[in-house]
Amino acid sequence: MYDRTWAWVADCWTSGGPASGIDKFRFFYYVQRPRLDAMEQIFSSFFLVYSNRIYPASNGLDALYALQEADGAIRSVYDIESGSPISEEGNPDGLFLPLFAWTEFNLYHKTANKKRVKDVLPVLTKHYKWLEARFKDANGLYAAPPVAAGMGNSPREGAAYLVDFNAAMAMNALYISALGDILNDKDISFQYKRDYFSLKTRINGKMWNAEEGFYYDLDEKEAQVKIRTIGTYWLLLAEIPNEERAEKLVAKLKDPAGFGTENPFPTLSADHPLFDKKGNGFRGSVITAYTFMVIKGLEKYNFYEFARDCAIRHLYFILDSMHAEADQAEAEGHQKEHKPVVWGAYQPQAEGKASWEGHPDWPYPHYLPYNGLASVTLMIENIVGLYISLPRKTVDWIIPNLEIMGIENLSLKRNMVTILSSKSGRGWEIHMESEKLYYFTINVLNKKKKTLPIPSGKCSMLIDKI
Numbered sequence: 001m002y003d004r005t006w007a008w009v010a011d012c013w014t015s016g017g018p019a020s021g022i023d024k025f026r027f028f029y030y031v032q033r034p035r036l037d038a039m040e041q042i043f044s045s046f047f048l049v050y051s052n053r054i055y056p057a058s059n060g061l062d063a064l065y066a067l068q069e070a071d072g073a074i075r076s077v078y079d080i081e082s083g084s085p086i087s088e089e090g091n092p093d094g095l096f097l098p099l100f101a102w103t104e105f106n107l108y109h110k111t112a113n114k115k116r117v118k119d120v121l122p123v124l125t126k127h128y129k130w131l132e133a134r135f136k137d138a139n140g141l142y143a144a145p146p147v148a149a150g151m152g153n154s155p156r157e158g159a160a161y162l163v164d165f166n167a168a169m170a171m172n173a174l175y176i177s178a179l180g181d182i183l184n185d186k187d188i189s190f191q192y193k194r195d196y197f198s199l200k201t202r203i204n205g206k207m208w209n210a211e212e213g214f215y216y217d218l219d220e221k222e223a224q225v226k227i228r229t230i231g232t233y234w235l236l237l238a239e240i241p242n243e244e245r246a247e248k249l250v251a252k253l254k255d256p257a258g259f260g261t262e263n264p265f266p267t268l269s270a271d272h273p274l275f276d277k278k279g280n281g282f283r284g285s286v287i288t289a290y291t292f293m294v295i296k297g298l299e300k301y302n303f304y305e306f307a308r309d310c311a312i313r314h315l316y317f318i319l320d321s322m323h324a325e326a327d328q329a330e331a332e333g334h335q336k337e338h339k340p341v342v343w344g345a346y347q348p349q350a351e352g353k354a355s356w357e358g359h360p361d362w363p364y365p366h367y368l369p370y371n372g373l374a375s376v377t378l379m380i381e382n383i384v385g386l387y388i389s390l391p392r393k394t395v396d397w398i399i400p401n402l403e404i405m406g407i408e409n410l411s412l413k414r415n416m417v418t419i420l421s422s423k424s425g426r427g428w429e430i431h432m433e434s435e436k437l438y439y440f441t442i443n444v445l446n447k448k449k450k451t452l453p454i455p456s457g458k459c460s461m462l463i464d465k466i
Contacts, residue, residue: 022066160219284347
């Protein structure tokens with residue numbers, strides 16, 4: 001899956017038309033829906049950074065920034081040829097979850113490009129100010145149409161203050177503050193950290209339901225809209241709940257009547273009357289981008305083992321669905337025509353793609369902007385367990401259980417690194433090879449943790465001796 005993803009990615013590049021304003025950018029896109037989509041660019045950057053610099057991870061983001069309007073607005077979808085915004089029904093302002101700062105923070109730690117942080121920060125702050133001026137209400141929360149959360153037919157009628165949009169705005173402030181820290185800009189750091197805590201206080205005060213252990217959208221009168229969607233889990237990534245509340249949210253991720261379906265995690269809680277085991281769009285489908293989001297949120301609260309288990313389960317559903325379709329094609333006598341397909345959405349309780357009544361073209365085949373998150377990013381960060389920061393010159397390896405695994409020839413800013421674990425007569429051993437020095441932190445089963453400087457050349461260590 002990992003190798004095949006990169007082979008597919010090679011064919012997914014385009015640039016804007018001559019009059020689009022983005023003709024200088026060659027960016028990744030979904031071939032079967034040719035457009036510049038903000039959410040696709042944001043999520044795809046999280047796996048393109050692992051291409052060993054073969055493919056640019058940030059060109060699509062730069063194309064979006066180039067289309068920023070004078071007041072700071074950036075729209076959710078643009079026509080590639082003309083560079084004009086594409087209007088969406090129920091979303092006249094082209095709103096989407098504002099995740100640019102989170103994305104840029106991740107890019108910085110994977111590329112160590114401090115100049116880029118300096119270049120993009122004015123764009124991000126201008127976009128933030130536009131959102132604040134247009135959509136922040138007197139109660140301190142942001143009002144956005146349900147379509148802006150990206151979950152089309154999710155049953156959120158009456159919701160005015162969305163949990164996920166407000167969580168994303170809190171993340172926006174938190175990570176702009178962190179980018180300010182990188183540049184040692186104390187004013188940016190303080191101002192946006194203050195905004196973050198202000199919004200965090202309002203979300204915790206108004207959206208939390210203590211009896212049900214869940215955060216809900218609010219209607220125009222600030223009454224809670226009692227519908228549980230996967231969008232609530234953006235709050236974990238935004239570090240909004242305290243430990244006690246986080247544990248209650250995670251309990252619902254493990255509950256089969258909540259979001260704990262065999263293929264984690266459905267877009268709608270399984271105990272909702274409109275939950276559909278075939279998916280029916282955003283009423284039960286499992287979509288890799290949201291599963292990725294939940295897993296990254298689990299990491300914030302140190303649920304590494306559960307996060308890894310969910311990543312493995314989701315990846316197996318993708319693989320099993322590919323094999324099931326191949327078997328069906330063979331049974332029908334045209335196996336030579338069959339090519340493995342990864343879909344944009346899967347069923348929560350059985351193999352195979354999801355469905356959406358009235359949308360025969362959905363889910364999209366070979367939807368790499370989201371699926372690459374599973375076959376590349378979750379594979380490296382959660383299944384193997386490697387977390388890399390180039391500016392810090394650190395590699396953290398979190399090993400929830402001992403098994404033969406690792407990664408070879410990973411590029412760390414002109415430094416090729418190999419880290420492998422294996423079992424020998426002396427016990428479990430880690431073999432490493434590097435061209436330059438870096439700092440390696442190993443965390444085994446949450447029982448042994450040690451940071452060591454790893455010299456250039458080859459070396460190994462016995463886990464029992466740590």
